[in-house]
Amino acid sequence: MRIEADYDRCEGHGQCEERAPEVFELDDDGNLVHHYEGRDLPAGLEDAARGAAAVCPVAALRVVETSPAPRT
Amino acid sequence: MTTVATAPHFDADIYTDQALREPYGHYRALRDLGPAVWLSAHDAYAVARYDDVKHVLATPEVFRSANGIALNEPANAAILGCTLASDGERHAHLRRIVAHRLTPRALRPMREVVTDAADALVADLVARGSFDAVGDLARALPLSIVPDFIGWPEEGREHLLRWAGANFDSFGPLNARTEAALPQCGEMAAYGARLVREGGVLPGSLGAGVLEARDGGEITDEQAMMLMLDYLAPSLDTTISAVGSAIWLFGAHPEQWDRLRAEPELVPNAVQEVVRLESPIRGFGRLAAQDTEIGGVAVPAGSRVLVLYASANRDERHFADPDRFDVARPDALEQLGFGFGEHGCAGQGLAKLEIAALLTALARTVRRFEVGAPERALNNLIRAFASVPVTVHAD
Numbered sequence: 001m002r003i004e005a006d007y008d009r010c011e012g013h014g015q016c017e018e019r020a021p022e023v024f025e026l027d028d029d030g031n032l033v034h035h036y037e038g039r040d041l042p043a044g045l046e047d048a049a050r051g052a053a054a055v056c057p058v059a060a061l062r063v064v065e066t067s068p069a070p071r072t
Numbered sequence: 073m074t075t076v077a078t079a080p081h082f083d084a085d086i087y088t089d090q091a092l093r094e095p096y097g098h099y100r101a102l103r104d105l106g107p108a109v110w111l112s113a114h115d116a117y118a119v120a121r122y123d124d125v126k127h128v129l130a131t132p133e134v135f136r137s138a139n140g141i142a143l144n145e146p147a148n149a150a151i152l153g154c155t156l157a158s159d160g161e162r163h164a165h166l167r168r169i170v171a172h173r174l175t176p177r178a179l180r181p182m183r184e185v186v187t188d189a190a191d192a193l194v195a196d197l198v199a200r201g202s203f204d205a206v207g208d209l210a211r212a213l214p215l216s217i218v219p220d221f222i223g224w225p226e227e228g229r230e231h232l233l234r235w236a237g238a239n240f241d242s243f244g245p246l247n248a249r250t251e252a253a254l255p256q257c258g259e260m261a262a263y264g265a266r267l268v269r270e271g272g273v274l275p276g277s278l279g280a281g282v283l284e285a286r287d288g289g290e291i292t293d294e295q296a297m298m299l300m301l302d303y304l305a306p307s308l309d310t311t312i313s314a315v316g317s318a319i320w321l322f323g324a325h326p327e328q329w330d331r332l333r334a335e336p337e338l339v340p341n342a343v344q345e346v347v348r349l350e351s352p353i354r355g356f357g358r359l360a361a362q363d364t365e366i367g368g369v370a371v372p373a374g375s376r377v378l379v380l381y382a383s384a385n386r387d388e389r390h391f392a393d394p395d396r397f398d399v400a401r402p403d404a405l406e407q408l409g410f411g412f413g414e415h416g417c418a419g420q421g422l423a424k425l426e427i428a429a430l431l432t433a434l435a436r437t438v439r440r441f442e443v444g445a446p447e448r449a450l451n452n453l454i455r456a457f458a459s460v461p462v463t464v465h466a467d
Contacts, residue, residue, distance in 0.1 A: 011175040013421060015405055018340075030177025055405045057420060059130055059413040 001041055002064045003049050005034045009060040019055055020048035040066055076370040080105040085113040087244050092450045095354065096395070099383035107367025108377070114143055114245045116357065116376040117366070120383040122390035122408070124367045128358060128379050129412040132159060135377055137415060140359030142243040143378065144250055150242070150257060154298035156306075156356075156415070167418060169285045170299055173278050176421040182221070183425060189216050190429035198437050198466050205443075205460040210315035211308075213426050218307045221422075222300075223277025228263055232308065235260035237451055239305040243356070244452025253452075264300040268293055278303060303419060311423045313352035313456035314343070315430055316446075320460050321346060321397050323443030328399050333435045335400075342399035343427045348407035349397055351382035354453055356411070382455065384408045440465040 003023070010032045016024040023045055025033050041049050053061035082105060085091065086098050102109050102120035109118045119125050128135045141157045142148045151157045155166040172178055193212055197203045211233070219229050238256035241249045268286065273279035279300055286296040322329040332342055360375045371377065385407045386394040398404075410417035417423070444461035 011171060011418070011421075012177045014176055018405060026177070030175070030180070057410055057412060057416040059416070 001046055001049070002039065002066055003034065003036065003041070003053055004062045004064055005032060005037065006060045006062070007032060009058055010056075011058055011060075013057050015055045015057060016052035016061060020045065020052035023049045024052055076365055077106070077368055079108050079110040079117060079369045079371070081110045081112055082118065083112050085245075086111065086118075087114075087247055087249075087452055089450055092452070092455075093448050095382065095455070096386060099380060099386065102380070103383060103387055103389075106369055108365075108369040108371055111378065114378070116143060116378045117369075117371055118378045118380060119366055120380045120387075121367070122384040122387035125379050125381065125384035125408055126412060128366065128377060129408070129415070132414045134361055134364050135358035135379075136361050137163070137356075137358060140357050140376065143357055143376065144242075144244070144246040146246070146254055147242040147250065147257070150254070150261070151298075153295065155302045155418075163414065166291070166295060166299065166302075169282065169291060170278055170303060171418040173281060174303070174418050174422055179421050179425060182217075182422070186213075186217060186422075186425050187429045187432075189213060190426070190433045194430065194433035194437075198434075198464055202461070202463040205319035205441075205462045206312065206316040206449075206457050207459060209319065209430065210312040213315070213430060214308050214311045217426065218304070218422075220274065221278060222304050222307075223274035223279030224304065225267075225272045225274070231259070231263070232304065235263075236305040236308045237449075237454070239301075240309055240453035241451050247452070249450070249452050260301060260305070261297065264297045267300050268296045273300075306417075307419050307422065309451070309454045309456065310352040310417075311426050313454055314346055314350070314423070314427050316457040316460050317350035317352075317455075318342075318346045318427065318431065319441055319462055320443055320446055320457065321350065323441035323460075323462060325397050326440060328397055329435075329438075329441065332399050332431070333439075336432060336435055338399050339428050339431050339435070340424065341401070341404050342431060343424050344404040344407055345397065345399055345401050346427070347409035348385040348391070348401075348404055349395075350455060351385050351407075351409040352454055352456065353409065353411075354382045354455055355380040356415075356453075381408045381411065434464075437466045438464045439467050 012030040053063050102118050107124045111118050136159050137157050139148045238253035241253035242257050244250045282296050282299045285291050358377045360371050362373045364371050388394050410420045442463040446460040447458045449456045449458035
């Protein structure tokens with residue numbers, strides 16, 4: 001799976017960083033840095049990344065299932 | 073083909089004085105009845121479960137805010153076109169004019185201002201020993217920060233709290249509270265219109281930015297008037313509610329206060345937990361733009377949908393032991409008290425900053441809150457105390 005970030009919609013609330021600091025962080029200017037932009041997450045970070053997408057207050061993070069699609 | 077169910081009915085008025093005081097039994101009954109429940113007293117479908125609340129908020133193209141926010145037509149007509157009550161591109165455009173001033177990155181310079189104000193206020197109140205956690209603490213901080221931030225002139229500030237409360241009351245069903253509130257909302261709108269006509273807002277403020285956008289042709293006079301009010305009313309009662317509830321909760325759960333003092337890094341999570349358990353905003357409405365379904369229950373086009381944040385936040389299907397106050401709750405961040413998605417609270421960064429600053433300042437010196445008999449403030453939309461008498465015991 002990947003996470004797509006909508007940088008226009010992101011307002012820098014930082015909840016993704018609280019949930020998944022290995023995947024997302026805000027830089028010194030408060031801008032979103034997505035460490036797995038455009039690529040699949042390692043299996044060990046998938047749950048944290050899903051959680052981060054779920055708690056984005058403005059729904060700027062979208063989970064994209066890539067093959068093989070995991071069962072939910 | 074999926075099977076579409078018919079919504080169960082719920083006949084009680086959930087806006088009586090008693091229901092506003094003790095809403096959680098009704099919310100539990102609504103959750104147990106189903107994903108969408110027809111409120112016969114209010115001509116609306118209640119959405120009370122966490123997953124369904126999140127679905128509705130995440131699907132703004134179906135569940136619209138224009139003509140949908142309030143449970144009554146006069147209020148919906150009055151607010152039509154403001155940021156809260158608009159959709160799609162129009163909403164995104166209005167939100168962009170102002171919201172960038174409220175993001176955590178934009179608020180960084182405010183951090184010191186808010187922290188200093190909270191520290192001074194708490195030092196003064198701790199020295200007094202006994203005070204009203206609503207009047208003296210919860211109201212004092214936002215009132216010392218927000219009107220300046222928005223740029224509201226000194227003249228007129230005395231009406232802010234009354235107007236903000238009326239604004240929220242007006243979103244309920246057309247009951248006596250709403251009827252009393254509507255004329256006061258008119259006063260507030262007239263004041264906003266005068267600000268746009270005559271200026272007088274503080275330089276460099278959010279309000280000044282709104283007037284610049286108007287002068288630059290980005291927004292109309294009417295939109296400017298609405299933007300002047302959009303961020304004022306919601307930034308007072310909500311934060312005040314959360315701070316009053318926090319003190320009441322910590323008074324009733326001293327072991328949680330001990331934990332917060334021992335682990336002050338839990339303060340941001342504690343703020344989320346207070347908003348989860350005693351959600352300041354009970355919920356907002358939406359209007360179904362097409363025939364749809366919520367959790368398999370049919371909702372026809374044109375239906376009003378009441379999205380109950382305060383119920384979602386106590387949904388036992390999502391939160392373990394949901395009625396328990398736990399500052400270390402691992403999933404407190406998932407609470408929906410600030411809404412979610414396109415219309416998610418734009419001011420939540422400022423709200424969290426204010427509440428966290430007060431709790432941090434209190435945690436440094438206060439050992440115990442001894443809370444007396446609190447008094448509820450009854451509002452159609454906001455759950456809050458009118459007063460929480462408290463005596464603090466310092467180290």
